[in-house]
Amino acid sequence: MKAVFSTIALRPLLIVLLGLLAGLALPASAQVDTWRDDFSTAAWDEDTGTQGFSGPWTANFPFTNTTRINRTVIPGELRLQNTATLTRSLDLSAYESATIAFRVRELGTLENADRLVIEVAGVPGGPFTAIRTFIDDQVAAGVSETLAIPAALLTATTTVRLRVLSTTGSEFWVVDFVEIRASMRPGCFVDNFGGASLNSANWLVSSVSGGFGAPRTVGRRLRLTDRSNDVSTAASLLRTFPGANNRVTMEFDLFAYDGTGADGIAVTFSNAQIAPVPGGFGGSLGYAQRDGISGFAGGWLGVGLDAFGNFSNPIEGRVGGTGFVSDAVALRGSGSGTSGYPFLIGTGSLSPGIDIAGATPGPGHRYRITVDNRVGGLDAQLRVERNTGAGFVILLELPNIFVTNPQQAPVPANYLFSLTGSTGAQTNIHEIDNLRICAEAVNPVLPVDHYRFLHDGQGLTCGPENITILACQDVNCTQQITGPLQVTLSPAGWEGGTTQTITSGQALPFRRTTPGSATLAITASNPPFASTPINRCFVGGVEQANCNLPFADSGFIFDVPHHDADAPQSVLISAVRRDIVTQACVPGFANVSRSLTFGSSWLNPNTGSAAVRVNDTPVATAGVPSTAVLLAFDANGRAPLTVQYADAGNLRLFARYTGSAATNDTGLVMDGQDDFVARPILHLEITNPVNPAAADATGGVFTVAGQNFATRVTARNVNAAVTPNFGRESPVEAVQLRSTLVAPVGGNHPAPVGSLGAAVNGVLSGNWRWDEVGIIGLAAHLVDNDFLGAGDLSRPEAAVLPRVGRFVPQRLAVSANAPSFAASCAAGGFGYVGQEFGFAVAPQFTVTALTAQGGVAGNYVNVGTAPAARFWRLTGNLPGRSYSNTATTAALLSRSTVGSAFAPTAVDAPPFDGSAVLQASDPLALDRLSYARPSTPEAPFLPQVTMTLPAADLTDADGRCHDPDGNGSCDAFVVTGITGPAQRWGxxxxxxxxxxxxxxxxxxxxxxxxxxxxxxxxxxxxxxxxxxxxxxxxxxxxxxxxxxxxxxxxxxxxxxxxxxxxxxxxxxxxxxxxxxxxxxxxxxxxxxxxxxxxxxxxxxxxxxxxxxxxxxxxxxxxxxxxxxxxxxxxxxxxxxxx
Incomplete structure (x- = not known):
């Protein structure tokens, strides 16, 4: 009979792993592991690091007095003399770098010839490399050293050796506090389970049933089950591994022994975005579905190491399979709920099998699982290999899981890795060892800085108070852990119990049935707290001095929603009381009119001038409900009212009823309160220069790209009145401008740059710039998009400038190629004075638009043929180009043939690089020059010609021109030293x-x-x-x-x-x-x-x-x-x- 997985019992354990995802950052610093022996005992196998050595120290001592000696005045030490050696091995194959640290001193008086050598080898037998040699006079007072272990020696059998060359008599080398620290290779996680206990920062473990308890380290291995009956456990690694476009390789040793052949373990790769709730029990091995029980939540691949044989069996609701196969490995694909998880491929009964009989741990076969999606998309290769002692042999291989299973879910962005183990009436001890997972990166868990409780400040004993809980990664809660978290809540009264799995931002009901105060707290958390538990409470966005929440037997319940300032809010206020018999909330009034008093207080900012209006009546602002408003309550104890507030901020509205003899309820006092936020609307204006709001590239010029323009942002209510309280909140809400690209379509779109000054009576002013050419839409937003927790403030129909522009370059930069002249007589490589010559390399000019900041205005490109879409404004035909001679000659230079006009190169699509090349529109019709032959013969000379483009040729339709020094003056562009073959007077x-x-x-x-x-x-x-x-x-x-x-x-x-x-x-x-x-x-x-x-x-x-x-x-x-x-x-x- 098989052990039964309890899905409900495992859910709190495994679903919490989804909480890791919100805490995942970019790959953090490399994992650092330690191997330590501080010689505090006389045993040779002392091991106090995060990882364990491969075995004890191996000693070779010629004298018996070189044993470990405990001292009463020191923790303990190792003494070596004469030609003693001491070696110890460890697995550093997965590490990128490692150091060994220790302390050395002398006992007695060492002589000049005495030496202690620290050596390292890649294999136990050597050869050894000396990394430090100590002589007698170096250690008299004791020294502490940290030495690097050569990278070439970081192997699975790295061996450290302490070797004494010579001592005599009672002279000793004393070694203490030996520690090896190794940094993991990027993208790998390794655990050899050599520590005294399982590292809780790496593993989340739980026992669902049976007397074994939670998985733990036993004999330097992770034991999932013992051989007792009906054990069901789970262990999940607190890491995620990139899946899509990546290869993930996992290796481990499996030990299944000392039992009667059941059950097996399941290795699961699941989508790290989904809470990893295990699947069906028994033959489903916690991965596949079973008779109405959902399969592993988010399961993408399940690898069953199945000693009993039902993982491949298409019974109990499982999809596909070859039937009962014991001692087999099989794969099942992705699924959701009770659908999917199909059988993909499996082995026959393996020999040797998955498990062994007898009490000796074994078989210790090493398994390697590879999932390869480096090609990306719907192409993922799977392979399972096993090494039984003669090297890895492929057990299973799928060239592409998506071909085998067309319904396979896409490769998840990140994998989560889990193990489940079980026994039933038939049992085995199940253990794994030497786990290694490598991928592009390994993402660790970030801790919780603090929790926040958000509530309205008042509870009723007749009903639950909804309290929102935030899990914050930093002190200001700028980032939250948005996945599930396992928390222990205090005090009693939380619906669902004090231990729950929640998500940050979730509202939990809390009940207190007697008047008084409850102190809200989370006392334990997974992911854990960064330090001691910190709980902070907020009412209406305002942090309270403590986390006490008062409760009363009767009162008013109403909810004023967050809203745009001065927008009337229709609110129902309910009068409730606790029923003495049922303890439930019942109407406090029915079919009566009662005069309630209302008041308000400013929470944030804590001052103001406008009053809250209830049914168009301004109410008291001192925080005391003293303004009377008559309300008519219906049979359900509810009365409608209208609430308005013309300014901006976070406010609290109080309601109170005080009984009287006239209403036969003398002594009755009922209170209620609610916090709300009135949001202003941010209106943006361009104050200088005038914004022509160009619609396309033919529209008017607004300003230069990269040059400041003046703006004004005014906070207004829905009736366009200024809300002077905006900007007085604490902390002050920061405002920024954000843009949308109107034109050119598909062009570059940098964010606007600038700042706004402090708000004065709801008005902010400041200078901004946009570092591109084109047209943008512009709007004012809060930096955090959230005004006092009530959302952003921009409204497209009222606050957005749909078109700001046209932005133009500040100037044009021009560069040239290196033109050269051709020989008039190409075969001879020369020309005659007076003979016309042309260009061997035609002149080309690259024109690049620049912003006022000196950067490239990439949207200034000659795209398309429609002027409305083309922000390139330079004609570029260069009609004024001219040539002048600088060679030493009496010959006069002239342009004897005028070639075709120049034109800018055009592009049909991005990239938008802000440039174009001006070149002859007809490459076969270039300018040609000649030197007028002087009457007196002269010696041959090389032509030296300067080509000049006048400023007018380099000035666009908007007056943007070639201005290399940026002084506002348009300049010509000159290409000097154009030369070619010699000119001969012939x-x-x-x-x-x-x-x-x-x-x-x-x-x-x-x-x-x-x-x-x-x-x-x-x-x-x-x-x-x-x-x-x-x-x-x-x-x-x-x-x-x-x-x-x-x-x-x-x-x-x-x-x-x-x-x-x-x-x-x-x-x-x-x-x-x-x-x-x-x-x-x-x-x-x-x-x-x-x-x-x-x-x-x-x-x-x-x-x-x-x-x-x-x-x-x-x-x-x-x-x-x-x-x-x-x-x-x-x-x-x-x-x-x-």
């Missing part, structure tokens, strides 16, 4: 040529440049195009006509324009461009008898012409003659050779 030169009329004639023609002293061949020129050539006849009377010769070319007219009809030999064909500055130019022989002279001239660009004859710049011309060469007169004999 010319085309030709030489005269003469030859026989029967032989082709070569005519010299070449490109030259002036190198600073003379003209030289321009071997780099492979670009200059000389075409066509012309032939003229300077001597018409000779026997040679231009038509009688031609240029050897590729045909007629060829590149030369004078090509012979038949292509000439390849080696003599004319090319329009030179090779290494030389042209191949041959004239075909005119033939016998065709004798005379011709002039040959190329078509030459202006920058290569020259003043050849002193008559001005002109192309070169060569005179060629056929058959007219007379030869050298010094020759004795010449003849032609063909």
């Amino acid at each position: 010319r085309i030169a030709m030489g005269n040529a003469f030859g026989p009329d029967l032989i082709d004639l070569q005519v010299p023609m070449r490109a030259e440049f002036f190198n600073g002293s003379s003209f030289v061949l321009n071997t780099d020129d492979a670009c200059t195009l000389l075409s066509p050539l012309t032939l003229s006849d300077p001597a018409p009377t000779d026997a040679l006509l231009p038509s009688e010769t031609c240029v050897q070319d590729g045909g007629a007219p060829g590149a030369s324009g004078l090509g012979c009809a038949a292509p000439g030999p390849l080696a003599r064909r004319y090319a329009a461009t030179p090779t290494a500055g030389l042209w191949t130019l041959w004239l075909r022989a005119p033939g016998a008898g065709n004798v005379g002279m011709l002039d040959l001239a190329p078509t030459v660009p202006p920058w290569l012409q020259f003043n050849w004859r002193g008559a001005g710049i002109e192309p070169p011309r060569a005179r060629v003659g056929f058959g007219v060469f007379q030869g050298d007169r010094r020759a004795i004999h010449t003849r032609e050779v063909y």
Whole structure:
């Protein structure tokens, strides 16, 4: 027979874990554990840290007098001499860093050769690393040291060794107070349960049934059950672990022994946002549902280590399974209530099994459970592994739980980890050890600073008084623990008992049946108090001197709701008394009119000028109910009344009835009171400059982004009258402006920056700024969104400015790329003076909008095509751009070709980075420049050009301009030092040529440049195009006509324009461009008898012409003659050779 889980009994234990969530902060500092031996006893296994050593000290002493010795004048110490060693091991594998601290002194007089070495190894047998060596004269007076243990030695078997090299006689090294402190690796929690007791800061434990009691440490393990019958326990770790987009790995050793094979344990990963109430008993192992009993609340994954075999069995309301399987591991998925928790996968009967027989603890198999959602979304891998001594073996694996179970709940943001254990008629001892859970982070629990009780200050003995309880994380209660908390309440009288699970902000009924006072308190809490229990009581938001709550037998009950100031509130006031027989509340009046007196008092602020009006009658303000108001009570003892208060604040309204002889109730006094808050409405005004309330990017300019504008916030009531008491409350409510982004859609939206001064008669003034371009909506709010506990004060229809703007940049920043010029002759890497040249790297200008604070105004971007949506206001076509020369040359620079206009780059969507690039709208039509060639040749020079953008080109439609020094003056932007390949003063030169009329004639023609002293061949020129050539006849009377010769070319007219009809030999064909500055130019022989002279001239660009004859710049011309060469007169004999 199986043990029975009591869901109701476990609920107070486990539901309290949800309270941890509200106390969870961002991952706190790393967990620090200690291993300590202060040698207070003579035992070698003393262990007083938060974690336990792996075993006792192992000693090797040559003398018997080196045992541990207790002293009466000191707590105890360890004495070592001669060549003694002492070693002890511990598991530091999960830790990031560790230190060892101890105290060393000498006993007797140590000699110079005496040494004590502190050593550490990763394994018990070494090798050991010495981290400190002491010599005799260092410890005479005693020293305390803390040494770092090398990170490489932080293993599962880290071993510390104390080794003495030599001592003699009665000389001793005395060691005391050994403590190892280790900081957990980020994202891991480890517990080896080695302490004397279970750490209550880590574990919440409870016993539901049986005589075993709550889980506890026994033999350095966490024992969940003993072998007695009908034990049901639970242990939940007071940590949460990130689940979504993360991998969580959990390992532990399981011991199930000394019994008759039942039941097993369940390991649960649940949603940390849901109270972890366990599921069904028996074969459901506290995880799955069972015959109408809900499954584990928030359960996402249940891992059953099932010795008996019913966790996989689809009976008793469980969904799915393979049937009864003993000694098995199985997984069940997520569920809620009595639905879900389906069987996912399970093993057969394992060998070796889950448990063992006999009293020796075992089997000690190590289990590893991994949940991997690093891919995110609906993709989570599950794996269960076991190590029985030969390494981990996969028992179960799911590639994706969402494929196996399409109804699986999404991976929770954070997991909560719980263990349940049970026995029944069949039993086992169930223990775990060496628990380790690793994830991205481990979130600890924050304690409760104090509890607050909120009530109305008066109770009636005939009915419960509702009291709101807040669990505060800090002294000012700026943060609360919003999850369930387990509290012990005082005094008796709380409905539900003195021990309850509550949530912060929950109202609990409290009864007292006799007149008098009750002192309210919480005496114990889980999560625990940060120090001693602190309870604070508030009436109407005002802290009281104590937590006494008075009760009376009769009185008035009414509730004035929190409301906007001066808004009439319809209130029912009930006259009640305690029935002597039933003790219940019954009407104190019925179908009568009675004159009640009313009064009020200011609670916060504690002064004022306006009076509360009851049925339009101003009532006394001194706190004494003295203003009479006649009320008609119905059969149920209720009377309607109207309450108004024109100012702002927290007030208490008193009602009193004093009996008289006329009403036959002399001596009767009935009181009632209620606190309420009248909220003002915060109205915002822009006082300077005028707000044009622009609707879009074409609207008027309001002010500069990042520049202060003046505001006024006025607290008013619903009738628009000022509420002068606003700002006098304590503590003073802080007011801030909050914005909504109107335009551009999807743009940057920083919070407004500024402050408001102290309120004067309900009016606050101050300067604010918004550090962006665009249009915002603006409203005044309380910083804490809560006026005296009654909510925020802004009302959209009355208090919000729907449009404030348009905000524009303060100035524009401009930067440029590094433009450069291209070579006019790309093949040769040069250009000729006078020849036009363009850009190799076209100029681009990045324009960025800046705020008055110097930051980037990101919303100033060229988005879309509609002007109403585009907050970029700079045309950017740069019509005034100009160029000037800074090179040392007599040549004058000019822009010879005006390229296309510039334009800003446009974007269709974010990011909003506040910038755009100005570049030529047609990248193939750029500006081109040239140097006008001076008449006097000069040496080659590199171009040096400055490009200037005038201020007007960099001024947008709102007058925002390039102003680098921020002085309010618009400045031009200059790009200096634009350069490129050398400019050469060049010319085309030709030489005269003469030859026989029967032989082709070569005519010299070449490109030259002036190198600073003379003209030289321009071997780099492979670009200059000389075409066509012309032939003229300077001597018409000779026997040679231009038509009688031609240029050897590729045909007629060829590149030369004078090509012979038949292509000439390849080696003599004319090319329009030179090779290494030389042209191949041959004239075909005119033939016998065709004798005379011709002039040959190329078509030459202006920058290569020259003043050849002193008559001005002109192309070169060569005179060629056929058959007219007379030869050298010094020759004795010449003849032609063909």
